[in-house]
Amino acid sequence: MPPEQFFPHAEIEPKWQRRWEDEGLHRAGAHPDRPKFYLLEMFPYPSGHMHMGHVRNYSIGDALARFLRMRGHDVLYPMGFDAFGLPAENAAIKAAKEEGKSLNPAPFTEGCIASITADLKRMGFSHDWTRELATCRPEYYRWNQVIFLRMLERGLAERRSAAVNWCPECQTVLANEQVHDGKCWRHTETDVELRQLDQWFLKITDYAEELLSELDSLDGWPEHVKLMQRNWIGKSHGTLVRFPLADRRPGEPEHIEIFTTRPDTLFGVTFMVIAPEHPLAHRLARGTEREAEVRSFLNRVAAQDRSVRTAEDREKEGIALGREAINPLNGDRVPIFAANFVLMEYGTGCIMAVPAHDQRDFEFAKKYDVPIRVVIQPEGETLDPAAMTCAHVDPGVQVNSGAFDGMPSTEGIERIADHVVEQGLGKKTVQFKLRDWLISRQRYWGTPIPVIHCDDCGPVGVPEHQLPVRLPEDVDFAHDGNPLESSRSFQEGAACPRCGRAARRETDTMDTFIDSSWYFHRYLDPGNAGRPFDPALEERWLPVDQYIGGVEHAIMHLLYARFFTKVICDLGLATHREPFKRLFTQGMVCMEHTFADGTTRSVKMSKSLGNTVDPRIHIGNRHLGGSTEGKTGADALRLFMLSDSPPDSQLDWSDEGMDGASRFVHRVWRFFTQRADRLSGRSGAGFENLTGDDLNFHREVHAAIQGVTQDYGRFGFNTAIAKGRQLFRALEMHAERGASAALTAHGARIFLVLMAPIMPHLCDELWERLGHAESIFTTPWPEADPSALAVDEVTVVVQVLGKLRGRVTVPAGSDQAAVEAVARAEGNVAKHLEGKTVRKVVFVPDKMINFVAS
RNA sequence: GCCGGAGUGGCGGAACUGGCAGACGCUGGGGACUUAAAAUCCCCUGGCCCCGUGGGGCCGUGUGGGUUCGAGCCCCACCUCCGGCACCA
Numbered sequence: 016m017p018p019e020q021f022f023p024h025a026e027i028e029p030k031w032q033r034r035w036e037d038e039g040l041h042r043a044g045a046h047p048d049r050p051k052f053y054l055l056e057m058f059p060y061p062s063g064h065m066h067m068g069h070v071r072n073y074s075i076g077d078a079l080a081r082f083l084r085m086r087g088h089d090v091l092y093p094m095g096f097d098a099f100g101l102p103a104e105n106a107a108i109k110a111a112k113e114e115g116k117s118l119n120p121a122p123f124t125e126g127c128i129a130s131i132t133a134d135l136k137r138m139g140f141s142h143d144w145t146r147e148l149a150t151c152r153p154e155y156y157r158w159n160q161v162i163f164l165r166m167l168e169r170g171l172a173e174r175r176s177a178a179v180n181w182c183p184e185c186q187t188v189l190a191n192e193q194v195h196d197g198k199c200w201r202h203t204e205t206d207v208e209l210r211q212l213d214q215w216f217l218k219i220t221d222y223a224e225e226l227l228s229e230l231d232s233l234d235g236w237p238e239h240v241k242l243m244q245r246n247w248i249g250k251s252h253g254t255l256v257r258f259p260l261a262d263r264r265p266g267e268p269e270h271i272e273i274f275t276t277r278p279d280t281l282f283g284v285t286f287m288v289i290a291p292e293h294p295l296a297h298r299l300a301r302g303t304e305r306e307a308e309v310r311s312f313l314n315r316v317a318a319q320d321r322s323v324r325t326a327e328d329r330e331k332e333g334i335a336l337g338r339e340a341i342n343p344l345n346g347d348r349v350p351i352f353a354a355n356f357v358l359m360e361y362g363t364g365c366i367m368a369v370p371a372h373d374q375r376d377f378e379f380a381k382k383y384d385v386p387i388r389v390v391i392q393p394e395g396e397t398l399d400p401a402a403m404t405c406a407h408v409d410p411g412v413q414v415n416s417g418a419f420d421g422m423p424s425t426e427g428i429e430r431i432a433d434h435v436v437e438q439g440l441g442k443k444t445v446q447f448k449l450r451d452w453l454i455s456r457q458r459y460w461g462t463p464i465p466v467i468h469c470d471d472c473g474p475v476g477v478p479e480h481q482l483p484v485r486l487p488e489d490v491d492f493a494h495d496g497n498p499l500e501s502s503r504s505f506q507e508g509a510a511c512p513r514c515g516r517a518a519r520r521e522t523d524t525m526d527t528f529i530d531s532s533w534y535f536h537r538y539l540d541p542g543n544a545g546r547p548f549d550p551a552l553e554e555r556w557l558p559v560d561q562y563i564g565g566v567e568h569a570i571m572h573l574l575y576a577r578f579f580t581k582v583i584c585d586l587g588l589a590t591h592r593e594p595f596k597r598l599f600t601q602g603m604v605c606m607e608h609t610f611a612d613g614t615t616r617s618v619k620m621s622k623s624l625g626n627t628v629d630p631r632i633h634i635g636n637r638h639l640g641g642s643t644e645g646k647t648g649a650d651a652l653r654l655f656m657l658s659d660s661p662p663d664s665q666l667d668w669s670d671e672g673m674d675g676a677s678r679f680v681h682r683v684w685r686f687f688t689q690r691a692d693r694l695s696g697r698s699g700a701g702f703e704n705l706t707g708d709d710l711n712f713h714r715e716v717h718a719a720i721q722g723v724t725q726d727y728g729r730f731g732f733n734t735a736i737a738k739g740r741q742l743f744r745a746l747e748m749h750a751e752r753g754a755s756a757a758l759t760a761h762g763a764r765i766f767l768v769l770m771a772p773i774m775p776h777l778c779d780e781l782w783e784r785l786g787h788a789e790s791i792f793t794t795p796w797p798e799a800d801p802s803a804l805a806v807d808e809v810t811v812v813v814q815v816l817g818k819l820r821g822r823v824t825v826p827a828g829s830d831q832a833a834v835e836a837v838a839r840a841e842g843n844v845a846k847h848l849e850g851k852t853v854r855k856v857v858f859v860p861d862k863m864i865n866f867v868a869s
Numbered sequence: 870g871c872c873g874g875a876g877u878g879g880c881g882g883a884a885c886u887g888g889c890a891g892a893c894g895c896u897g898g899g900g901a902c903u904u905a906a907a908a909u910c911c912c913c914u915g916g917c918c919c920c921g922u923g924g925g926g927c928c929g930u931g932u933g934g935g936u937u938c939g940a941g942c943c944c945c946a947c948c949u950c951c952g953g954c955a956c957c958a
Contacts (some may be wrong), residue, residue, distance in 0.1 A: 020908080036891090123939095197954090232915080239873055245955060246872075275958060288958090331956080361957045368958085374870095375956055448957055542924075648923075657892070659881055667881065671895055685909090714873090734883070737893035812889050817939040819889060857938050863888050867938045 022684035024297045024648025025635060028776040030138055041080075041141040043091035049809055052088040053556050053570040054080050055535050055595075057473055057564030057572070061096045061127040061149075064804035065134035067604045070630045071666060074656040075240045075601055075732065076563050077140040081772035082727045085139075087798045091453040091556055093143035093538040094135065098124050098151035099527045100203070101185060104460035104492075111492035119488060120460045123152055130639060134630070137638045139501035139775055148541045150530035151460070155537065156516065157483030158547040159529050162579075164476045165586045167466075171218050172454075174466075174474055178292070179214055179453055180207045180644050185497065187457040188214060190526060191450050192247075192571045206239050214455040215523065217466060219578045223248055225592075226577055235561075235597030240569045247570050249448025254278045254432045255658070256441035258367065260299075261339040271340050271351070274446055278435060279427035280369040282416040283390035285380065287340050288333065289368050290359040297337070297350060305337040308351065331356050331379045336406045343440045345417060346433075354379060361620065362446055366542055370406065371398070374766035390415045391424045401837060443822045454526040459490060459498040461524030469511035469518040478512050486597040487656040497522055531572055532579035535559055535594060538700070551588060557591040573598070591783055599730060600718045602665040617667050630669055650774035651677040679740065680777055683770075686747060687763065687781045693756050694763045702758055702803075709758055712749040713803055715742060716762045723769045732773065739770045760785075765797055814865040815847040831858040 035041060056076040080092040103120040110118035128149055135142070148155055161426055166172040180189040182199040183206075193200045194207050214465050218230065219226075227248045230241045256278070257270035271287060289296050291313050300309035312334040333354025340351055356375055357366055370387045372378035380387055387400035391411040398407055412425045413419045453463070463484040465477040477484055487505040490498035499505055499522040511518040533547070539556050540548035549677045564572075573595070580594040606618045608626040620627045633652045635645030655676035660666045687694060705713050719742040726735035746766055764785065771778035771791050782791035806827050810836055813821040821841040825834050835856060836843055844866075851868035858864050 075945080242873060246954060249957065253958080273958080277958080356956045356958095358957065366958050373958070375958075378956095446957080532880090534904080569953085661882080664882090666877095669895070672881075675894055684910090733881095737883075740893060810889085814888085814939075817888095817937095839893075847927095855938065857888090859888060863911080865888085865938055 019846070020685060021217055021681050022648065022650075022777060024650065024680075024776070025637070025644045027780050028139060028649050029137070029638070030109045030777050031776045032136060035139075035141065035790070035792075036144075038790070040790060041092065041143050042145060042246075043089065043093070043143045046089040049087055049089040050090065051556055052083050052561070053559045053614045054083065054093045054564050055538075055559045056533060057568065058097050058531070059131065059563075060096045060100060060102070061098055061124060061131050062102060063127050064130050065138075065630055067628055067630055067668065069135070070138060070652060071132075071656045071662075072563065072601055073135065073140045073566075073606050074136065074653045075599075075662045075730070076654075077138075077142075077775075078732055078772040079142050079561065079563075079727070079730075080538060081775060081792060082359065083798075084650055085768070085771070085792060085794065087795065088730045091538070092142055093146040093150035094140075094144065095534060095538065095541075096124075096128050096131075096145070097527070097531050097534075098128065098149040099156075099443070099461045099530055101458070101460070103127075104458060107460075107492045116642075117492070119490075121151065121486070121488075124149070133638045137634045138653070141775070146538050146541045148534065148537055150168045150462075151533065152528070153483045153485055153542070155534075155691070156204070156462040156530070158533075158537065159462040159667070160477070160482050160484060161479055161547065162466060162533070162583070162586070163177040163351075163525070163529075164479060164482075166217060166582060167476050169586070171221065171582060172215060172803060173218065174213055174215050174270075176211060176213050177216070177453070178209045179212050181210045181212075182207055185458070186497075188212065188453060188572075190453045190528075192574075194801070214453055214467075216451040216453055217578075219452045219637040220449055222578055222581055223250070223449045224445075225581060226449075226574065227370070229437060229577075231600075233593065233596075236595075237598065239599060240566065240573070240598060240600065243569045244574055245576065245661055246611060247449065247754075249446075251276050251446050253444060253446060254435055255444050256343065256367065256435055257282065258340040258343060258349075261341050263842060264302075268295070271295070272446070273367045273439075275364050275367055277369070277372065277428065278426040278432040279413065279416075280372045280390055280417075281344050281367070281431055281435070282413075282765055283365045283369040283371050283388045284342050284347070284349055285386050285388050286349050286368045286376075287547055288357045288368050288376075289336075289351060290357040290364040291353050291355060291365045292359040293353070295365075299338045300336045300586045303337040305335065309334055309336055319355075330799070331375065331382060333379060333383065335383070343438070345433075345527055347732060350385070351380075352383070352722075360450065361448065371400060371403070374406040374408065377403070388415060391427075398653050440855060451579075452526075454529060455523040456526055457497045457522075458524055459486065459539065463499070463529055464525055464826050466512055466521040467509055467518045468521060472511050473512045473518065474521070475511055475513050475518075481512075483609065500525070508612075514697060514852075528571060528575050532575045533583060535579075536583065536589065537574075547583075547588065553589045553591065557589070558594055558596045560597065561599060562595040562599045563599045565603070569600070599663065601662050602660065604667045604668060617665070619665075620668065632672075647673065650679070650777045651674060651680045653737065654680065654774055657735065658736040661733055662730050679743075683743065683774075683777060686750075687784065690750055691784060693750065694760045700754070701763070705755070708749060708753050709755050712745055712753055712762060713758060714806065715745045716765050717799045717803040719769060720765060720797050721804065722846075724796070724799070727772065741768065742769070767791060768794060768797060777786065809861045809863065811838070812863045813841060813844050814863065815851075815868060817867075820844045820847050827861055829860075831860075833857065834858065834864050838866075 053372055054076060056072055078457040080090050084090045103124045106123060107118045107120050110116045150156060165523045180194045182189050184199060184202040189199060193854060197207055199205045199207055223679055227250055230244055235240060253272055253274050253276040257272050259270055260267060263269060296313055300306050311663045324715060330408060331354060333352040336351045336353060338351045339348045341348055368376040370376040371392055372391045389398045389400055390413060392414050393407060393411040410424045413422045413424055417429060419427055436443060449454055463486060464484060465484045466474045467477060468474050487502040489504050490502050500537060506520055509518050510522045536548050543549060571754055576594050581592050583589045584592050596715055604617045606620050606626040608618050608624050609615045633645050633647045634649050635643045655673045658676060659672050693748055719738050722738045744764055746762050749762060752761055767782050769780045779791045808824050810822050810824055812819060813823060821844045823837045823841050825837055848868055852868050853868045855867040
């Protein structure tokens, strides 16, 4: 072959992409005899075209997929599209309202999918495209509907009226997880409103305990992700205590029930607080002289939206209802307030307030001049309620607590709770912060909820044989509101499945997080028309051995997917209760951006900041029918994506770094094409009796095998590449000076194999040019030979008093006496030991010797 | 405020389990090739200092202390940055 200056990526990369596809090299399930490995990456939203974030994520997964295949695994590495959601629908609305055109989200989305698919293929990612799916297709979403109906049968899905989060911008309700700081997760400027509506919920709280406890078994998950889930689930042990209502009037409940995690402070209760939305708030004040005042307060707080009420400044505001409750432990009468800081959704919507030992209660008591009663004294200190400036929340000794005086409060928690239970005043219980999952969305571009509302029978599930309930096409995006409401064909002929009478179809669609909660099951059997997937396939392939994705999905997506996996098991469809054995959270692609205030920082690439680099600059767009060829090609881009940072931290884009990667690709190309003859020698094994450069080079080759193999196994792509570059440098030098051409050829082959997962096109092409008929990806991964790694001489570091003073070369395995003798003789060491007495010698064989002298 | 994670050259980052700090890359500098440039290749590149140009010394992994023969790594305190949660009773 003639020497060539530059790697002709625009020809060679597509050549191998075609060949791999033709040979079905990436098809999963081809080797049932091999150990399975399910490698999953979070599927993309098809937003027009591939961006740099995709390039990085899939470069990571693909390198791993190719490595694992070469290591003898039957790898399932699928790809699909999370294709429902607001962007496509908003594009349709914009087209209709601003441009007066009609744009149907379905063909629009399919166009985006085609474009991004072409981009991904042009990167040479080894996905098994025979399993491709898109969640917006009826063949997929009908199974969302089936799963929903089965959940409905089992009471895991239910419709109920609740105060729900409404985003005026999205024109739909949101799940709790989708509200951050009172703002919509997609619109950080938009306040979320509370509305009382009838909506569909999935009872994820039924699984709270299991979702929490099984986190402990997920050894392959990053601790911080597990921690975020634990915090979100928010389990706390406590006690429900009933406080009798004083001066009870007809129609009023006998008790006010509260939840507390601190029964040790029960004797310190000086007031009660009820949430303003609590139905009792109005009722208790009715007929009292305070009624008007209370009503105006409650109305004012209710009118405040969530973000104001829970804002950082969090000024506590409340009002006495003019009523009292009785502390069941000591018979004290305590006033009842309504206040903004008590949440209706948590616990019972009502609390006991212990200002001495709870900071919030303390602040409130100070403001409204409620007495403070100390019931826990810190060790060696006496608290004076009048002098306190903050609550004492730490443990201490019980005081003013009747029979419990003198007891450590840590014990008091248990003992007083026991006492409450024995006296029939309440019971021990567990509370979770986790709420049920609100899945209704008042939008078009999602899975229709398969329910029919009948005036007589109520909401009735659509029979499974009538599924899928398809999205209609006669929809109008030019007007506000859910387009499903105005579609004629959608409602046409709707009849109650139970009584047969004319009825109305549910027009809510499902939260798109439903789609991504089980897509990894569907990949196993994407064409199955009879059920969501074959259980035998689930048995073989699940759990996902390695899941890779962004940490931004640490709570929502991962929690929902874990929930669905358990539900799917309980529906009898599958057996594995945890979906993802190992989780890896990759970092973002960032680029320098100068902000308005003049500061420059490296921040996530985003369209809105304009600090983006389009990957198509590098891979071209000819595959999309365009005319540009691409600057550097896919392999150079992949190399850069993996070489500059560890994959779990952010990657800073740099044009210079990209040039460096491209230079390396060309350099490798040049080296191989210029020395084709010398490198094509086929003699493989049996490099004995090597000497000098040959021996050293052989050792470097095997050290590289060992190092690179270990690095791939722990996502150390950046260090694997560093070792690959080192090996390449050694290879260049050995080609110049080494005695054995067979050994150079061997080293060259190893280099190609080790780097193939990262630069697959380049390596497969060069592999072929070295005379191999089969793809490099069918060769087994090399093993490092321990005897090749052995050295007969080692450099031992010599220290005097822990400071480096010299190095000596000794035979490997030399004992302390031998090394000591050589070390003492070394010039600089001798100088430093002069006039000193050696008191101790620390010796680490083959590494270091330290003279402790004075 | 609480809970996590991280601070290493001009920059991105290496350093297994406490044993040569700065692998690999980028930037910068010098040189070779060339009429010249590009491309390519080679050498140098943490700071300060000493002499004989080969070496030698001191300092150096956010700050202050500690443990150890020896600390980027372990312990204590503090500072800064990033991420998450935030009235959850």
